[in-house]
Amino acid sequence: MNRTDPPPAPPRKRLTFVDLILFGAVAALVLYAVYKVNDVLVYDWNWSRVLGFVIRWDPETGHWVANLLLLGLFTTLRLAVWGTILATVIGVVMGFCRTSDNLTLKILSRGYVELIRNIPPVVFIFIFFFFVTSQIFPLLGVDNIDTHSPAVDNSVFRVLFGRPELFGNFLAGLLCLAMFEGAYVTEIVRAGIQSIPKGQWEAGQAIGLSPLNVLRDVILPQALRKVLPPMAGQFISLIKDSAIVSLISIQELTFLATEVASTTTRVFETWILVGAMYFALCYSFALLFGWLERRAARTRR
Amino acid sequence: MSDATNRPLVEIAGLCKWYGDFSALFDINLTVHEREKVVVCGPSGSGKSTMIRCINQLEAHQKGTIRVDGTDVTPGMKDIEKIRREVGMVFQSFNLFPHMTILDNLTLGPMRNRGMSKAQARELGMHYLERVHIAEQAAKFPTQLSGGQQQRVAIARALCMKPKVMLFDEPTSALDPEMIAGVLDVMIELAEDGMTMICVTHEMGFARKVADRVVFMDEGEIVEIAEPETFFNAPRTDRAQLFLSQLLGH
Numbered sequence: 298m299n300r301t302d303p304p305p306a307p308p309r310k311r312l313t314f315v316d317l318i319l320f321g322a323v324a325a326l327v328l329y330a331v332y333k334v335n336d337v338l339v340y341d342w343n344w345s346r347v348l349g350f351v352i353r354w355d356p357e358t359g360h361w362v363a364n365l366l367l368l369g370l371f372t373t374l375r376l377a378v379w380g381t382i383l384a385t386v387i388g389v390v391m392g393f394c395r396t397s398d399n400l401t402l403k404i405l406s407r408g409y410v411e412l413i414r415n416i417p418p419v420v421f422i423f424i425f426f427f428f429v430t431s432q433i434f435p436l437l438g439v440d441n442i443d444t445h446s447p448a449v450d451n452s453v454f455r456v457l458f459g460r461p462e463l464f465g466n467f468l469a470g471l472l473c474l475a476m477f478e479g480a481y482v483t484e485i486v487r488a489g490i491q492s493i494p495k496g497q498w499e500a501g502q503a504i505g506l507s508p509l510n511v512l513r514d515v516i517l518p519q520a521l522r523k524v525l526p527p528m529a530g531q532f533i534s535l536i537k538d539s540a541i542v543s544l545i546s547i548q549e550l551t552f553l554a555t556e557v558a559s560t561t562t563r564v565f566e567t568w569i570l571v572g573a574m575y576f577a578l579c580y581s582f583a584l585l586f587g588w589l590e591r592r593a594a595r596t597r598r
Numbered sequence: 599m600s601d602a603t604n605r606p607l608v609e610i611a612g613l614c615k616w617y618g619d620f621s622a623l624f625d626i627n628l629t630v631h632e633r634e635k636v637v638v639c640g641p642s643g644s645g646k647s648t649m650i651r652c653i654n655q656l657e658a659h660q661k662g663t664i665r666v667d668g669t670d671v672t673p674g675m676k677d678i679e680k681i682r683r684e685v686g687m688v689f690q691s692f693n694l695f696p697h698m699t700i701l702d703n704l705t706l707g708p709m710r711n712r713g714m715s716k717a718q719a720r721e722l723g724m725h726y727l728e729r730v731h732i733a734e735q736a737a738k739f740p741t742q743l744s745g746g747q748q749q750r751v752a753i754a755r756a757l758c759m760k761p762k763v764m765l766f767d768e769p770t771s772a773l774d775p776e777m778i779a780g781v782l783d784v785m786i787e788l789a790e791d792g793m794t795m796i797c798v799t800h801e802m803g804f805a806r807k808v809a810d811r812v813v814f815m816d817e818g819e820i821v822e823i824a825e826p827e828t829f830f831n832a833p834r835t836d837r838a839q840l841f842l843s844q845l846l847g848h
Contacts, residue, residue, distance in 0.1 A: 499656050500693035500752075504707035504759055505683030514706055518697050 340565065347566040350557045366567075369553035370574050372459055372467065376549055377536045377578070380474045384535060385528075387479030389521075392486025393512060406483065413480035418541050422473045426545040429469050439465050463548060470539075470547030478535045485527050489520035522593045529586030533579050540575075550574060600810040602634035606665075607763050607794050608653060613662035615648060615818075622648050623818045626662065630763070635795045637805040637826070640815035641841055646798040649815070650765045653796070654678075654685045667762055683711050686756030690768040692748040694740040700727070700751050701736040704758045711759065719758075726754040730784050746777030750784050757788075764788065766797040800845060806830065814838045 353364040363371070394406035413421060434440050442449060444461040459467050493516050501511035521528075543552035550571060558567040606629050613626035623645045630636050638646045651657040653664060658673035665671065666681050675681075695703050704723035708714045714722070727733040730750035732743075740748055749769055756764060766785065770778045782804050789795060789808040799805065805812055805826050812829040814822040816837045822829065833839045 494693075496689060496691055496693040497695065500689065500695070502656065502679075503654060503682060503685075503687040503689075504755065505679045505711045506707065507679055507710075510710050514710070515695055519695075522697065 342566065343563055344566050344570075346561045347557065347563045347570055350561070350567075351570070365553045365557055366550070366571065366574070369548065369550035370578070372547070372549040373536070373539055373551075373575075374578060375457070375459060375467065376471055376474060376539045376542070376547075377532075377582070379471050380478060380535050380539065381532050383471065383475035384478040384482045384532075387475060388482025388486045389517070391479065391483035392490060395483060395487040396490045410480045410483050413477060414484075418477055418538060419544060421477060422541055422545060425473050425476060426469055429472050430465075433472070434465060434469070439468060466547055470542035470545065470549065473542055473545065474535065474539055478531065478538065481531050481534075482528065485524050485531060486520065488527075489524035490516055492523055493519050525586070525590050525593055529583065529590070532586070533582055536579050536582060537575065600634065601792060602810055603632040605632040606630070607632050607634075607667055608796065609663070609665040610649070610653070611663050613649070613652060613659055613664065615645075615652065615657065615659045615661075621818055623652070623659070626820055628813065628820065628823075630794060630796055632762075632794055633792045634810050635789050635793075635808050636797070636811050636813055637809040638796065638798045638813045638815060639800055639805070639841075640821075643817075644815040645818040646815050647767050648818075650687075650767060650796055650798055653763075653765060654682045654687055656687075679711070683707075683759050684762045686759060686761035686764040688749070688752050688756055688764070688766045688769045690771050692740075692745070692752045692772075694748055694751055694755070696740050699737055699739055700732070700743070703740070703751060704755050707755065707759050722758055723754075726757045727751075729757070729787075730754045731780075744777060745773045746780045749773065749777075749781045753781075753784055753788070763794040763796065766795065766799065768798050768800075770799065770801060802830065802845070814841065816841070 347366075350364045350366045352361050352367060354360075355362045391406045391409060394402040395410070397403055397406075442461070442464065444450065444464075448454075449461040449464065454461065458464055497515055497519065498511055501515040502508075506514065539549060540551035543549060543555065546552060554567055554571040558564045561567065608628075608630040610626050610628045613623055614621070615623040626645075626649055628636075628649075638650065640646050648657055652659045653666065653671070655671060655673065655675070655678050660673070663670060666685060669681060671678070671681055694700075695706070698706070701720060701723050704726060705714075705716065705719035708719040708722055709716065724733060724736065727736055730753055732747050732750055732754075735743055735747060735751075740751070743751065753764075753769075769785070770781050773781065778801070782801060785795070785797070785804065786808055795808075797804075797809075809826045811823055812826050813820055814824075814829065814833070814835075814837075822833065822835050822838050824834070829838070830842065833842055
């Protein structure tokens, strides 16, 4: 034996005979189910009509352009990105309020969280949608935006928020979704802040930092890094939950898919395709968050 | 050997504190002058930490007065940050900011509180890292350092605010034996440079070497205040005798 010898290689993980039998059994079960379904279900699969609603040939411009389903996917993506940002802002502010010593802030944030967590999302969104469109929009003047003014009718705006004439529709859905998801983010942020040892607050205070600076420079960076995994889960939930706003006629993927399914009567094809689109979107986000997590772990060392 | 001046920096009078019904501190009176070094010792639970934590209001007291360099320190006061900037504190568990490099740990305070530019703060930070003999670790993260090195960083972080007085709350209690000397050396150098210090510690060698006075506390009261030689060789009270015999008796 020699001290400089390389260490022995770790044992390799490989599939055993039992694993193969298990896989075979699962595959057989799936095939059997498909066979049985085909037997009962006399269904004439026709994918081409549905695929035509993903992209279509525009004879006027002579280009392939996005059709309803792809437009819906883009709206869902916009809802996901803006919803994530907005829900994070709400969640961080409210999460801080939850841990605050100030009784008013505590009551307000607690009320917000409990109200939303104890009402079904659909019910909350019906109520809140009415509030947003009848109270908040007139106040902000959203309904009076001139859709042809260069401020909104440009390519940057279209990429960020979609078609100007649907902006009010998009914003209503976004606010509903962000308010709803914000409550869950609040609880995650609260848990994150409370997981930071008291000594970190004290060390920040002892060098004379204001409470806000302690929070911003010391507590939140550590807390947010800690809660990245549950946050990632919540944001992926947000994408899936965005389907709920189809009920208030927000023109996102599920809403448009309902229309496509009823016009084409190709129900299975439409929903299987839409399911695949959601999967692709959610899984990309999952990969992105996984990468962020590894990066955060690397800088912390 | 004392180079203390006549200027009182920390004045504690009639200080009382309760946790619920439990009286944690009772009628504490202690004045620490500029450049004076005071070592506070006593059994665990005797209120040593609580007392020094009242000075920068990490604990709020309920009765009595505390003055730091002539300014009254009161619970819930608005400008407590101003006081804390003049009072450096070193904790038993270091409490470095784990998400920042060593140098960033040091520059945060001066940049946020003293309006220093990043370059100025880094220069200041490097100066104090050199003083605690770990300048070469500036770019590392706290968890990459040994406990002793982390505690020296914590001392440097406090010094970066150029405090008028330094509070040490059992700075070597959480350290492995071989790490203690390095931290004590830094504290001794600091004492020799004339820093005003209040140290809660059981390091008797340190106390003999630098302390002008030793404060012995028990059950939330100051039982005895004496010069180190007198205190260690001929403690007046039974409680101090018992404490010292337990400390040295094994």
